[in-house]
Amino acid sequence: MRRVVLVNRKDNVVTAVSDIQEGETIELEEASKRIVVKKVVPFGHKIAIEKIAKGRCVIKYGECIAKAKEDIEEGDWVHSSSTDPRGAPNNIEEVYVPPE
Amino acid sequence: MKVEFFGYERPDGTVGVRNHVAIIPSVGCSNEVAHQISHLIRGTVALTHHQGCLTPPRDLDQVARVLIGLGKNPNVAASLIVGLGCESVDPDEIADEIAKSGKPVELVKIQEEGGSIKALAKGAEIAAKMALEASKVRRKKVDASSLIVSTKCGASDTTSGISSNIAVGQAADIVIKNGGTFILGEVCDIMGAENILAKRAVNENVREEVITMVKNLSDLGEALSVDVVGTQLTGGNRRGGLSTVVEKALGASVKGGTAPIQGVVEYGEKPPGRGLYLMSTPGHGFENLTGVAAAGSQLMLFTTGVGAPEGHPIMPTIKICGNRETCSRLMSHIDVDVSQIIEGTVAVEDAGKKLYEEVLSVASGKLTKAEILNFDETMEILVHGPIM
Numbered sequence: 001m002r003r004v005v006l007v008n009r010k011d012n013v014v015t016a017v018s019d020i021q022e023g024e025t026i027e028l029e030e031a032s033k034r035i036v037v038k039k040v041v042p043f044g045h046k047i048a049i050e051k052i053a054k055g056r057c058v059i060k061y062g063e064c065i066a067k068a069k070e071d072i073e074e075g076d077w078v079h080s081s082s083t084d085p086r087g088a089p090n091n092i093e094e095v096y097v098p099p100e
Numbered sequence: 101m102k103v104e105f106f107g108y109e110r111p112d113g114t115v116g117v118r119n120h121v122a123i124i125p126s127v128g129c130s131n132e133v134a135h136q137i138s139h140l141i142r143g144t145v146a147l148t149h150h151q152g153c154l155t156p157p158r159d160l161d162q163v164a165r166v167l168i169g170l171g172k173n174p175n176v177a178a179s180l181i182v183g184l185g186c187e188s189v190d191p192d193e194i195a196d197e198i199a200k201s202g203k204p205v206e207l208v209k210i211q212e213e214g215g216s217i218k219a220l221a222k223g224a225e226i227a228a229k230m231a232l233e234a235s236k237v238r239r240k241k242v243d244a245s246s247l248i249v250s251t252k253c254g255a256s257d258t259t260s261g262i263s264s265n266i267a268v269g270q271a272a273d274i275v276i277k278n279g280g281t282f283i284l285g286e287v288c289d290i291m292g293a294e295n296i297l298a299k300r301a302v303n304e305n306v307r308e309e310v311i312t313m314v315k316n317l318s319d320l321g322e323a324l325s326v327d328v329v330g331t332q333l334t335g336g337n338r339r340g341g342l343s344t345v346v347e348k349a350l351g352a353s354v355k356g357g358t359a360p361i362q363g364v365v366e367y368g369e370k371p372p373g374r375g376l377y378l379m380s381t382p383g384h385g386f387e388n389l390t391g392v393a394a395a396g397s398q399l400m401l402f403t404t405g406v407g408a409p410e411g412h413p414i415m416p417t418i419k420i421c422g423n424r425e426t427c428s429r430l431m432s433h434i435d436v437d438v439s440q441i442i443e444g445t446v447a448v449e450d451a452g453k454k455l456y457e458e459v460l461s462v463a464s465g466k467l468t469k470a471e472i473l474n475f476d477e478t479m480e481i482l483v484h485g486p487i488m
Contacts, residue, residue, distance in 0.1 A: 002444030044341030
């Protein structure tokens with residue numbers, strides 16, 4: 001049963017479609033690789049499928065959706081704590097919302 | 101190879117997927133009579149709303165444009181306009197404009213007839229004749245290029261942006277490839293992806309129209325001190341995994357597929373040509389569906405995550421859901437279950453083809469769940485206000 005969805009071939013994140021447990025290995029057919037998930041990633045949240053250096057784009061739907069606030073390693077959970085909408089080319093959010 | 105469906109050919113060359121006799125109040129004050137006629141006479145639907153008076157001229161023009169568009173929608177075989185007599189919108193003008201389609205149109209005014217019961221009696225007799233004549237029209241095999249398909253997402257959840265919306269985008273590309281037209285709306289959902297969408301505009305004018313359409317909404321928000329952007333990413337969205345407004349907007353915009361954007365149309369305005377168009381509509385369903393129906397859309401691909409049940413009186417809504425749990429509980433409201441995309445057992449391209457087959461099937465007469473449940477009576481017409 002599928003654990004993650006890769007929306008676009010250009011993406012550097014996948015979206016979890018189950019709760020992924022710490023230490024789980026994910027098969028990525030499209031990228032022909034396996035990644036180990038570092039921490040629990042809930043359904044609907046994103047996982048980096050390659051390293052995303054600080055200041056680089058998080059890419060989903062083939063477009064930049066945010067900039068990495070710090071270095072993100074392959075297998076890391078990707079969400080508001082490690083990303084900043086400001087700086088992404090199409091960003092319209094003025095205020096950075098801290099993670100809950 | 102020809103792609104076809106069985107539809108109702110209308111005198112103006114358009115093709116309907118349904119064959120309704122529409123009872124159209126020119127103003128909210130006529131709703132009761134319209135409603136009562138639709139209960140008396142089989143084959144009629146009442147297009148009730150709450151507008152038609154006491155709004156600025158811009159709104160009255162919009163309401164008139166929409167009422168005319170609804171009567172002209174190819175799913176309507178004939179229209180009976182029910183006026184009051186003192187409303188700001190002119191029922192005679194509505195009737196005259198709809199009549200240009202070549203379809204039968206009649207008009208009854210409550211105050212002129214001498215009250216609601218007399219208007220009901222006269223209107224019901226007219227509607228009965230219209231229903232009889234409409235029942236004689238037969239479906240004919242027609243080219244799929246006659247289709248104007250619209251889309252919307254309602255009660256979205258995490259599955260929407262990664263399954264159902266993408267499948268609709270695949271279907272949108274097929275609609276357009278086969279010569280049809282596709283309308284993407286919900287400006288609030290596009291906000292954040294407008295620059296990305298604008299790159300697909302066919303020329304500089306259209307590119308500017310896309311940007312302006314979204315800018316108008318954010319300007320309006322600013323004027324009213326409403327943080328439109330701030331409302332677009334809720335706590336629930338974040339808990340569900342969405343990190344930025346751009347991510348959410350892309351997940352919504354993907355419903356429009358990959359075709360070049362031919363133009364931007366006003367609320368209720370018919371696209372001037374074939375292909376992909378954007379329409380300035382709100383996310384709020386009652387006004388949204390009426391806007392595309394008035395533009396001539398014969399049916400809608402409507403994605404939902406947690407279960408949005410509503411339909412529209414004249415335009416079938418095909419409900420599509422990628423959430424397995426919702427599908428198992430609410431299948432009575434859902435037409436196509438695409439949760440297998442998430443499970444990995446169905447490729448999104450194949451789900452898109454399946455959706456297109458469903459479009460042809462519903463176009464040829466298959467009923468949607470909203471129609472079967474009669475969950476399709478509520479509609480509204482968008483006005484900017486103020487309501488005075």
